Structure formats: C-alpha cells, structure tokens
Amino acid sequence: MENAPIVTKNQAYRETFQRGTVVFPVQYSLCDTTNPHYDLPLHWHSEFELIHVIAGNYNIFIEDKTIKLEKNDLCLVPADLVHGDAQDKGMALYESIVFEIDLLRLHSYSPDIFFTDILNESIILDNYIPEKHTEILDAASKIFEAVKHKDEETGLIAVGWMLIFFGLLKKKRLYSEKNLNLSRAKETRTDQISNVLNFIRKNYNKDLNLQDMAEAVALSPKYFCRLFKENTGHTPIEYLNWFRINRACTLLRETNEKLLEIAMECGFNDFSYFTKTFRRYKGITPSKYRTFDPAKAKEIIIDPDYLWEKNHPEESEESSGD
Incomplete structure (x- = not known):
C-alpha cells in the first residue's frame, strides 16, 4: 500500500441511487479498467463495497492510501469512505458488490456487537485482503456467485455467505482498534493536501503551475512539491493532468464540442500536448x-486471458514461440 492524498467527503460526490431492489439491496458490477469508457471517480456512499480482482492488477484509492490489488485479492470498503481509481489504476478485470450492512443485522444477537463496533468506527476493518486468506476468498467467491443470480433463493444464500465472510474477518483479526489520537502534524498535512486538491478541482481549467498550487496552501514550491509527492506518489503537475484528462473524457462522452475546444476548456493550451497526455492516461x-x-x-475486453497478455507482454511473446 502507498500513501496518497487524503480526500474529504465534500471533495467527492456521494452516490445515493437504489442498489438492487428494496428487499435485496445489493448491486453487482463487472468492471474492465482497459475499457476506455471505464472510469471510477472519487466518490462515497453509505453502503459497504467488496471488490474481487479476477485478472490483472488494480490500484484503488481509499481515503488516504493507494492499495495495490493483484489477481484474487479482495478489497473491502466500509461505508462513508471516499474511494475510486488510483491515478495509475492498472489493467484489470474486477467484480464488485455494493450492499447494505443492515442485511446482516440479527436483531441484537451476537454478530450485532461486531457490526455495531464497525459502524461506530471503534474498530477499523482491513481494506486489503490478500489471496493467501483462502477461507475468506472462498466465502467471497460464494457471495459473488450468489449475487449474480438476483433471485430470492440465492439472495438468502448470499446473506449467509456474507455473515461467514465477516465472521472470518473477525476470526482472523483483520481489523484494528481506532487510534483516536491523530497528531497535530498529520492533521495539518491532511488539511494542506485536501485544500490543494480542492483548489485543483475548482481551477483545473486555468493556466495553473506549481507556484499557483503552492501558494494555495501557503507553502514554498519546493516544500509543497516534496510534500505532495510523499503523500500521493505523484507530482502536483501529474495529478493536475490526470484530473484534466478525466474531465475531458466527460466532455467527449456527453457533448459534441470540438476536440480543440475541449482541450482549451480543460486547461490545455497546446493541443498536441493534450493529445499526447490523453493517450498516456487512456491508451x-x-x-x-x-x-x-x-x-x-465487450467480448475481448472482459477476457481474462486478453488482460493477462496486456499486463505481461514479454511472457505472451515467449509462450507464442515467435
């Protein structure tokens, strides 16, 4: 896992639409990060989310860190945490379910104590669950398989496996007690990173430079650049370009504006640089x-073998005998 900028809820949008049905509020999704139309912006929701990497490698941003996931790894995102694609999201096929935790409440029986501690944030669940936890991976696989069918009978099975999944998290102690004593230095750093991210979101279409971003948080350019790099793994300009390209994607999908107009609207004064940067991020x-x-x-994009070849071209060439 790598440190990343801490993003507050007011800097990411909240998803509020209905998941699944009223009686079974679970949403299943199959996602391919190599699809140019794929995009998971920073967001948050009141439900929990479980992610399973089917093929390739996926990097996800969760509130203050980037987690690197490989094939068969799991990622659990509790309610109300800001999350989305990391800047370098990788190339992967993954599935996810978003679900209401109330599905698992048992009216004051023993499991409720554990879920209450989770909801009260007195314990913090591990986000990263590596493949080595085979029991947990098996339970997660049963959940995904049941949820895909979307009927009453398999819904009951899915809830049963969810209880087993969380029971195994408790058994393996894949959680920690919350540290309530956050240092003042970390709070200050968090505020500075959050403020500059908000500044970029509001001013990405302007002619920004390192000096402008540093001044937004009252730091020298040299110190600001180091602070940003240490906390995100990327330079401020890299993050700015990433944000601009994602905004350009929205305009390309939803408007008929000319490419040059979109480039200018997203803060690129040089069209050739815009094209080069776009290709770098979107392929x-x-x-x-x-x-x-x-x-x-669709047929080739969701093929795990195709994704493996894209992620390991040197091995594919060797195996082809060329």
Whole structure:
C-alpha cells in the first residue's frame, strides 16, 4: 500500500441511487479498467463495497492510501469512505458488490456487537485482503456467485455467505482498534493536501503551475512539491493532468464540442500536448475515445486471458514461440 492524498467527503460526490431492489439491496458490477469508457471517480456512499480482482492488477484509492490489488485479492470498503481509481489504476478485470450492512443485522444477537463496533468506527476493518486468506476468498467467491443470480433463493444464500465472510474477518483479526489520537502534524498535512486538491478541482481549467498550487496552501514550491509527492506518489503537475484528462473524457462522452475546444476548456493550451497526455492516461487518442463503442469490444475486453497478455507482454511473446 502507498500513501496518497487524503480526500474529504465534500471533495467527492456521494452516490445515493437504489442498489438492487428494496428487499435485496445489493448491486453487482463487472468492471474492465482497459475499457476506455471505464472510469471510477472519487466518490462515497453509505453502503459497504467488496471488490474481487479476477485478472490483472488494480490500484484503488481509499481515503488516504493507494492499495495495490493483484489477481484474487479482495478489497473491502466500509461505508462513508471516499474511494475510486488510483491515478495509475492498472489493467484489470474486477467484480464488485455494493450492499447494505443492515442485511446482516440479527436483531441484537451476537454478530450485532461486531457490526455495531464497525459502524461506530471503534474498530477499523482491513481494506486489503490478500489471496493467501483462502477461507475468506472462498466465502467471497460464494457471495459473488450468489449475487449474480438476483433471485430470492440465492439472495438468502448470499446473506449467509456474507455473515461467514465477516465472521472470518473477525476470526482472523483483520481489523484494528481506532487510534483516536491523530497528531497535530498529520492533521495539518491532511488539511494542506485536501485544500490543494480542492483548489485543483475548482481551477483545473486555468493556466495553473506549481507556484499557483503552492501558494494555495501557503507553502514554498519546493516544500509543497516534496510534500505532495510523499503523500500521493505523484507530482502536483501529474495529478493536475490526470484530473484534466478525466474531465475531458466527460466532455467527449456527453457533448459534441470540438476536440480543440475541449482541450482549451480543460486547461490545455497546446493541443498536441493534450493529445499526447490523453493517450498516456487512456491508451487511445481523444478522437478514438469519442467514437469507441464498448459493446463491440465487450467480448475481448472482459477476457481474462486478453488482460493477462496486456499486463505481461514479454511472457505472451515467449509462450507464442515467435
């Protein structure tokens, strides 16, 4: 896991739509990060989320850290935590379920004590659950398999496996007690990083430079750059470009504006630099992104073998005998 900027809830949008059905509030998703239309922006919701990497490698940002997930790793995101793609999200096929924790409450029986501690944040669940925890991975696999069917009978099975999943988390002690004594230095650093992220979101379309971002948090450019790099793994300019490109993706999908207009609107004064940067982050040019049809590419995009070849080209070449 790598440190990353701490993002507050007011800097990410809240998802509030209905998950699944009223009687079974669980949403299943299959996601392919190599799909140019794929994007998981920073957000938060009142439900829990469980992620399972089927193939490839996926990097997820959760509130103050980046977690690197490999094939068969799990990631648990408790309620109300800001999360989304890391800046370098990797190439992966993963599945996720978003669910109401009330599905598992048993009206004051023993498990409720554990869930109450989770909801009260007196204990903090581990986000990263590596493949080596085979019992937990098996329980998670049963959950995903049951949820896919979306009927009453398998819904009961899914809830049963969810209880087993959380029971195993407790048994393996994959949680920690909350440290209530956050140092003043860390609080200050958190505020500075949060403030500059908010500054970028409000001013990304302007001609920003390192000096502008440093002044936004009253730091010298040299110290600010080091602080930002230490806490995010990326330079301020890298993060700025990443944010601008994601904004450009939205405009390409939702408007008919010309490419040059979109580049200018997103803070790129040099069109060739915009195209080069876009390709760096999305793997294709802006024009191809706009005309990309995910339905036509679905069969190859969700193929785990295809993802493996993209992630390990040198091994694929060796195995082909060329």
